[in-house]
Amino acid sequence: MKSNFHTHTRRCLHAYGSERDYVLKAAEEDLSILGFSDHGPFPDHDFGYRMPYEELEHYLQSIDKLSEEFKGNLQLYKGLEIEYHQRYDDYYRFLLQERHLDYLALGEHFYYDPAGNLQNIVFASSTEAYLEYADNVCRGIETGLFRFVAHPDLYCINVLPWDDRAQEACQRIVSCAAKHDMILEFNANGFRRGKRPYPDGLRVPYPHPAFWEKVREQHLRVIIGSDCHAPEQVADESVRYAAEQAKRLGLDVVDTIF
Ligand SMILES: [Zn+2]
Ligand SMILES: [Zn+2]
Numbered sequence: 443m444k445s446n447f448h449t450h451t452r453r454c455l456h457a458y459g460s461e462r463d464y465v466l467k468a469a470e471e472d473l474s475i476l477g478f479s480d481h482g483p484f485p486d487h488d489f490g491y492r493m494p495y496e497e498l499e500h501y502l503q504s505i506d507k508l509s510e511e512f513k514g515n516l517q518l519y520k521g522l523e524i525e526y527h528q529r530y531d532d533y534y535r536f537l538l539q540e541r542h543l544d545y546l547a548l549g550e551h552f553y554y555d556p557a558g559n560l561q562n563i564v565f566a567s568s569t570e571a572y573l574e575y576a577d578n579v580c581r582g583i584e585t586g587l588f589r590f591v592a593h594p595d596l597y598c599i600n601v602l603p604w605d606d607r608a609q610e611a612c613q614r615i616v617s618c619a620a621k622h623d624m625i626l627e628f629n630a631n632g633f634r635r636g637k638r639p640y641p642d643g644l645r646v647p648y649p650h651p652a653f654w655e656k657v658r659e660q661h662l663r664v665i666i667g668s669d670c671h672a673p674e675q676v677a678d679e680s681v682r683y684a685a686e687q688a689k690r691l692g693l694d695v696v697d698t699i700f
Pocket of ligand 2: 448450523549592669
């Protein structure tokens with residue numbers, strides 16, 4: 443069964459294509475399941491390059507309509523990839539219970555440091571930030587509100603060495619995921635970004651092999667996510683490559699998050 447639970451649309455302001463464009467491409471690629479997980483908006487804060495809050499209702503209605511239209515051919519799910527912070531716990535519950543989303547993906551790009559300042563993990567100045575990032579991800583996992591963690595090794599995007607703190611951040615996320623039986627996503631978009639020089643060699647920003655070695659040791663469930671930002675990426679070469687790499691690494695790949 444071919445599936446993808448990590449799909450963006452133009453509503454997040456940095457991807458291309460409508461919901462319909464992705465559905466048509468998924469059908470053409472013989473997917474059985476397509477889960478939409480555009481970047482989730484917050485009513486009181488704009489993290490930038492995100493769906494405006496006013497778009498949320500249109501997004502959900504559009505998926506509902508397409509669900510009806512493609513019934514029997516393609517199973518659609520309504521989700522969001524969303525930042526985690528405990529101050530929004532009621533909001534996540536509102537999305538799941540009142541807005542009837544099928545799932546939330548924990549996609550942590552921003553986190554609050556111990557001083558309460560909002561930080562973007564993509565611009566970490568030292569690997570100390572990795573520990574704070576990991577602790578935020580773990581707090582999200584512990585709520586039980588998320589179906590999977592998107593790119594749990596996103597912090598490896600920084601041009602910093604894989605040191606003891608990088609290893610410790612990995613350990614914290616993997617241990618917490620193991621304790622809560624959480625699915626981790628092996629993200630194909632990291633492969634799309636291509637290889638670059640890092641202190642630990644020429645590699646893609648993520649997935650990082652050292653991280654996934656720990657995931658393998660713990661026998662965690664792993665989902666391959668396209669993280670497509672254009673319809674032609676739904677099941678592209680990078681998704682196939684990610685699946686091959688996950689297999690090569692001995693990961694326990696599943697095809698659904700439910
Ligand atoms: Zn993301
Ligand atoms: Zn994404």
